Amino acid sequence: MKFFPLLAACGLLISNGFALDEPMLPTWHGNERAELQAKGWVPGAILLSADPVPAEPLKVEQPKPEEIAEDLKPSPEILEKFLPAYFAERPKNFLIDPQGLLSPADYRDRLGFLNYHASDSSIDLFVYVIGGEQEIPSAVREEEMIERFFSAGRPAAVVYYYLGAPQRSVVYLSPSITDAVSAAEQRRALESSVMQAFEKTKPSEQFEKFLVQMSIRIYWMERMLAGAPAVESVAPIANSNEQDATKSAKILWLRNLAIRSAIPTAAILGAFMTIFGFLHWLRLRARHRFPEFEVEPRLGGSHAAGIGAVISFASAGLPPASQRDQVPDYLRRA
Amino acid sequence: MKCPRCVQRIHRAAASCPHCGFTLADADARFGDEDVRIRSLTDTAGILRRGDRQCVEAAMEKITCRFPQLFVAIYTGSLGEISNIRQFGFWLLNRAAFEDVPVGKPNEAGILITIDPESKAAGMVFGYLLDPFLEEADTFECLSRAHAYWLEGRYADGILRAINHLDSILSKRSRQARRDPEHFERRILGPAHLGDLVRRIRAGHRIVAPEQESTEVTR
Numbered sequence: 001m002k003f004f005p006l007l008a009a010c011g012l013l014i015s016n017g018f019a020l021d022e023p024m025l026p027t028w029h030g031n032e033r034a035e036l037q038a039k040g041w042v043p044g045a046i047l048l049s050a051d052p053v054p055a056e057p058l059k060v061e062q063p064k065p066e067e068i069a070e071d072l073k074p075s076p077e078i079l080e081k082f083l084p085a086y087f088a089e090r091p092k093n094f095l096i097d098p099q100g101l102l103s104p105a106d107y108r109d110r111l112g113f114l115n116y117h118a119s120d121s122s123i124d125l126f127v128y129v130i131g132g133e134q135e136i137p138s139a140v141r142e143e144e145m146i147e148r149f150f151s152a153g154r155p156a157a158v159v160y161y162y163l164g165a166p167q168r169s170v171v172y173l174s175p176s177i178t179d180a181v182s183a184a185e186q187r188r189a190l191e192s193s194v195m196q197a198f199e200k201t202k203p204s205e206q207f208e209k210f211l212v213q214m215s216i217r218i219y220w221m222e223r224m225l226a227g228a229p230a231v232e233s234v235a236p237i238a239n240s241n242e243q244d245a246t247k248s249a250k251i252l253w254l255r256n257l258a259i260r261s262a263i264p265t266a267a268i269l270g271a272f273m274t275i276f277g278f279l280h281w282l283r284l285r286a287r288h289r290f291p292e293f294e295v296e297p298r299l300g301g302s303h304a305a306g307i308g309a310v311i312s313f314a315s316a317g318l319p320p321a322s323q324r325d326q327v328p329d330y331l332r333r334a
Numbered sequence: 335m336k337c338p339r340c341v342q343r344i345h346r347a348a349a350s351c352p353h354c355g356f357t358l359a360d361a362d363a364r365f366g367d368e369d370v371r372i373r374s375l376t377d378t379a380g381i382l383r384r385g386d387r388q389c390v391e392a393a394m395e396k397i398t399c400r401f402p403q404l405f406v407a408i409y410t411g412s413l414g415e416i417s418n419i420r421q422f423g424f425w426l427l428n429r430a431a432f433e434d435v436p437v438g439k440p441n442e443a444g445i446l447i448t449i450d451p452e453s454k455a456a457g458m459v460f461g462y463l464l465d466p467f468l469e470e471a472d473t474f475e476c477l478s479r480a481h482a483y484w485l486e487g488r489y490a491d492g493i494l495r496a497i498n499h500l501d502s503i504l505s506k507r508s509r510q511a512r513r514d515p516e517h518f519e520r521r522i523l524g525p526a527h528l529g530d531l532v533r534r535i536r537a538g539h540r541i542v543a544p545e546q547e548s549t550e551v552t553r
Contacts, residue, residue, distance in 0.1 A: 286400070287399075288401050289401075289402065290401075290403060290507075290511055291515045292463060293465075293518070293519055298344070298348050299337070299357050299358055300359055301424060302358075302428060303442050304424060304428055304441065304444070305335060305465070306423065307335045307465065307470055308457055308458045308470060309458060309470050309471075309473040309474035310419055311457075311477040313455070313484040313485050314453075314454035316485055320477070323474075
């Protein structure tokens, strides 16, 4: 029992030794404590509160008034200097990008695609490239512009494409084909193109996917114009569309081949039929002769020896097959 | 070939049936020994209507055109027993004088179809000219084609079917005979000819003069 006070004394000494290594606690200077208590400070009150400890305020540079004014604009309109290039006349190219939003390489590739589309399709595709955050000025009336520029000439589909924000894209058709292509079909075309665009993340790649899908959808619009019924009724997936387009191309190729080869095939068949008919006619007209051999008379018959079969048709239960082996009546079973 | 009376097989040069001794004289005793003047289509039983007759005559005429050596004759009548129809066909083709068949066509070139609507039996016989080319099985095939029609009493239709099939068989045999006539000639060689053949084989296929042969026999 004498050991416990000794052990306690040793522990106290060791703990004091460790305590001497830590930094010194802050201490009050002068009447600091009295001043704080006079202001209503309660010692340890901060630990009793649920509010987080306030961080030290950062020194932030205050914005200038003009900068605040700029931030208040929700989305910038296209600068006025670009408006004539966009909307003054019917575009000369299928890709309109006066702001240079696309890189030169992308612009060249996309324009090449649109030119290829124009050469392959009866409906041209004009694309106005606009910044993703930009707005078309309210003074520009798109529908009126479409009617003014695209009423004459080849039918066209006009797309306002917002680079980086394909969901904002708008499509218009020239007046000559709006009657044949329903608004629902236009909407589906746009939706499927936007869906395709969203498969990519880069704006340039989105734009490329958008154009490819829109070109495919225009193919279906062409079919509608030609009077063929639209095959699908819901917004299709791009893969099935591409397959359909491939199948349709094959069917068209086969149809053309059939049309081209119809006359030669008919001629060959006719020739075969004629030859076959002629040979058949010759065979019908053929006269057959048998060689005549000298046959010794038999059974006293001067002209015939009685060779030949006999058949009974007394009952359907006695078919010819059962009469083939003709034997004397006395050899038949009763 | 078979005997018209006992339906036993007989050889090709039999003067009478070796089994029952049947000859034409027996048939003459039964049906008459004088020649009978009939037309090639004789419907004694009255089973063919006027329209039917024309169709049947046209089919018979077609055979005559395609096979100028041949003619087809049809006789319908009541004969009593089935066994008689074999003998009757044999007898009629030997004794009939067909009024509407050219004289140049002997009965050897005839094919006679006999139908007995009472005993419900039919038979087909042919003359010596077709002996090498037709067999009993061929005539049976022709009659088999008509069997279903005759069961229903459609005699004309059955006759037409039989004649059509006969036409196709004759065409085939005629082509075969043109290609290989020896094959058919061998069929009608009698025992005497076969004896010659055996003799030739024994002699090593050398041509032996008859005098020489007789000399050898004398020795």
